[in-house]
Amino acid sequence: MTARPWPWQKSERIRGCRPRPVTDAPAEIPDSKVGQLLALLENSGALELIALELADRPGPKGLPVRTVLVGVLLSLHYHRSATLADVCRVLLDQLRPPARAWLEVPDPATVDVHGRHAFTRRVYRAFDRLTTALDPHRCDRRRRLPKVEALQVIAAWEEEAGAEQVRRRRVLQEISDRLVLVTVHIAHQRGLFRGWRGDIGVDTTPFPAWHQPHPDWKDLSSVEITAGWHHCGGSSDGIFGHSATLVVAGSRRHPAGHPQAGKRVSRHPQLALGAVLDTPGKRIGPNAIHSLSRLVPFGFPTGFLAADRAYTDQQTENFAAPARRLGHRLALDYKQDQRGVQGTHEGALLVDGSLACPAMPHALAHATTGLGDEAVRDLANDPALQDQIAQREPYFLKVKESADLRGAIRYQCPAAGPSPAVACPRYNQVHRVPPQKPVVVDLTNPRSAQAHLSAKPTVPIPQAERLRPPPKEELPRICQRPTITVRPGDLGMIDKFRQDRHFLHPTWQDVYRPQRANIEGLNGRAKAHGIDISDPSKRLAHGRVAQTVLLALMICSVNLSILHSWHQTTGTLSALTSVGTDVTAYDHEARRPMPAGLPPPRTRMIQTNT
Template sequence: MTDRPAPPRFPRVADADVERALDSVCDAGTRAELSSLVHHDMGRHRLLTVEGLLAGMQLCAERHNGQVLLDRTTAILQWAVSPRMRDRFHIPERPDSARGFEASYAVVRRLFHQLLAAMDPSVLPKNRRIDKADAARISAAADTGDLWRRAQVLLRVTNALVDASLTDLRSHLDRHWDGSTAVDATPIRTFAKGVRTAGPELATDPDAGWYVREGDHRDPDTLPAKASPKRKGAKATEGQARRRRSAKTLFGYDATLAVARNPAHDGAPHPDGSPDPRAVPAVVTGFTLDKPGHAPGLNATRVLTDVRRRGHPAGFLAGDRAFNNSVPDQFQLPTRTLGYRLVFDYRQDQLGVQAGTAGALQVEGQWYCPAIPQPLITATADLHNSHIDQSTWAARIAARVPFQLVPKQHPDAEGHQRMSCPASAGRLQCPLKKTSMGRDPRLPVADPAPSPVGPAKICAQHTITIAPESGAQHHQALVYGSPDWQRVYFRLRNSVEHFNGYAKDPISEAIELSGRRRIRGIAAQTFLLAFQLAHANRRKIDRWLDTLPVDDQPPRRRPTRRRKTKPLGTWTPTGHLEQAV
């Protein structure tokens, strides 16, 4: 009886699939940049090229829902690809044995960590706990310029991996995406056990921190102590203790994601049930990692700057309340300079008048005539305080429009914009602007308050110039609460929250689980997360493309059934209008 040869332990990968993986992982320029980071003119030739490592990691991610495992990558490169590809990647022939695997794994692991070292913006040692005093000395002795350069390389390289995943959607994005984007920071765990923040040591992943689902997500131990209104020694109530126990906490990072979505289309299918090709799926265009709650605005600006560098357009930009609470010089002003039009929601203590310039009042993000009636200014606060009902609130928001300053021209290169008095622009009647009186009896009449120093500048002139710094923290492009604001803000915010859940699906990428990225440090976590986000993008794009008819043939899959939503214009800060339910 003749013995049959044993079947291969690893499924063979065709050369065409290796080439495709290499092309899809990132562009040739990024591969060349990574190769230059670890290039040495002297010494032995490498037993694995950077291109080979990237191809192996991409093939591994495709087989394991975006997860990159170095042992699986080793097996793919050493025994699954053809001898021709191994020669191309300078991989020597090795037996499929313990010694052969260990030798191959050492090569893969060494090159992987050399790449990380060249991109790591942190000098702190990983995989062991170190004393905080030692960590402070190490950080103080570091070259801050070199660390900044590494951070830029890490951002550029990892976002190139994500950008490459958009290739199959590029033509649809170019035609149907206006550049509108939602930013959000979502927590992910790291492969390390957290330690007490007030303790003497750092964790084995010293770049991570504690996330708490309260406030701005920062670790309470890192915040300034606040005086308690309770008497000294008073115990927390049972409800307070229960809320504290139930608050979600994890040790890891905040992943700041930029998600593309065109809010002009709601995704409703055509009458025949086919999807609207203009409603492209929400996908990640950029990301970065940082400790939870640390500089959310600055991190979003870094991501969006790289998104624009790669040639993507700028449209509306929506974020949660953590972003419009940022320092304007770190988020609001830089993103407006990049071309984005900001759309925000507000906390209850941020409602009403937010700023003023030349007599004009900023009310919930927009500039208004100083004679705007007080009930219109306090409409949203009055609704929260149950002083008015929802229908009255909607009517008062609409009644603000005639009092709104009118743009005279587009902002200049520095962001300064000339704005017209609404009476001078024919929107309002005002006794201080004689030519406006009696022009149209349907227009509301302003009642400016007398002033001993004379009228404000906006009332004495037809136009004023508003500097970009004026009211920068709360400025937004749309009237708060208006139907246009509801359409843009909620569609963008829903898109980013949906993608967070999509990529955290435990049977797919499961980006929140620490076991999917088993290497510590911000560089390793960012690099491995890039493969997961790219895989989530491709999974979503492929599913959407399968629902589109091609060459007059029926689609391969049915579109996802949309859940019923409330009509635009029915939202209020305290719920939808009752008559629209």
């Protein structure tokens, strides 16, 4: 029998070994942290929009909304919770006297039980005042409404709503954007995006609701009226709630996209660049485009935009076309029934999003037809499929001229030009190409040997066409002339499948897979044991307006955490602070950075006056 350690032999010693806090009183929050978050909130510009919406409301002003929002940020930072109950505890019990003066919070030593209850009601009323002013259709958010009334609320969140309802929705989204983008401003001013090539990953993730869905046996709606069922890819079980569209700063493995050029090295923090809350299945593409358009004033470069099959399935005018107008190149995935030959344009085949020679071998053109998702993910263990993907490369049309201001792209036949990729008897017949003069090829030089036309694959032309060539007018358009122009909308419905890297090719994998890993990494961080946006118990406020504001504050806190981890990992925080570029606090009058840790000027004025 093994002897137990000596502290376990007596209960008194066991109790003596237990760790105990120094005091039962809640820990105090430093004034510098309160001042930094308050300055962050004020410099986002969200408080200005809120003040405009609340300016004409009758009655007393009540507790400032900024106090509640700062309390939510503090609660997220220290307690990983966005519930108003935790916000009340933080404001009453954990602030020092200077911070309480800044936020107009009473001294807890002078407040009894009834005073605490009264302050709690002030916090709830201040948040309710904000959500009421921004709600397109005010209703009772604490009970199930009849479906007739619920349909009126749902209609206020649709495109066909009235002018005032649309305006409130835009103001709400603008406030949400400013709360998220203020952290992007910080990273941009610190120069943390200097190594970023503009690659972006976009995804829609479930945002579960605390309330239950509407009962089928009653003519009642859910308390969360605009919520619905979010179905993740590959899962048959839905999640009741809203959908959150997140945009993240991604990275490629290297600029050329070649697997032998080296492994991917992140040179920038992978921040969330945008967040939009909506009903599941509604406006998936437009929500992503909205977040992308908000990045234009920053002047960031535009690189590849990686999106999953939910965005590929969007109509062209809702996602692909506006994304290209913004300058982004697309890296897409397809559903199982969308892979392979997707259509034609002027005789050229659209094979997995890339235009190809109309005479591409059937086996290569249909190499991915009906290919399952597991086979795509396990491509590294399928040498036969890898070989077919590599053999496709010479048959794709070559880009002769990149997109102009109108978005038109010039493509060239792979057999045309001074360096043809294939040998095509049809091209030689139509364009009267003279036979190539004999040249001496150095077989010991692989580059010289591969450049010779005899080393190129030959386009398989039917034997009947070789014996009796048809008239030029009967050939596909790409065969009549060596170049074609693809303008926005020329491909019609199948234009949504077109992308800028050949599907499953190593260059596509070097773009798509890392960026998908970036977006899943952000989802994992946002749903970790800390700030968990997938836990509805951490955001119990009712209504879509409240959930939108809380999501924006959560993403803001996640970005601040990412920036803090980035500075700790790279060791750049001390260097940035030493040169005075820490912008976590601002001088609001001069709009210039202040040294880290100082409270905002408004709070210093309060101290001086008192």
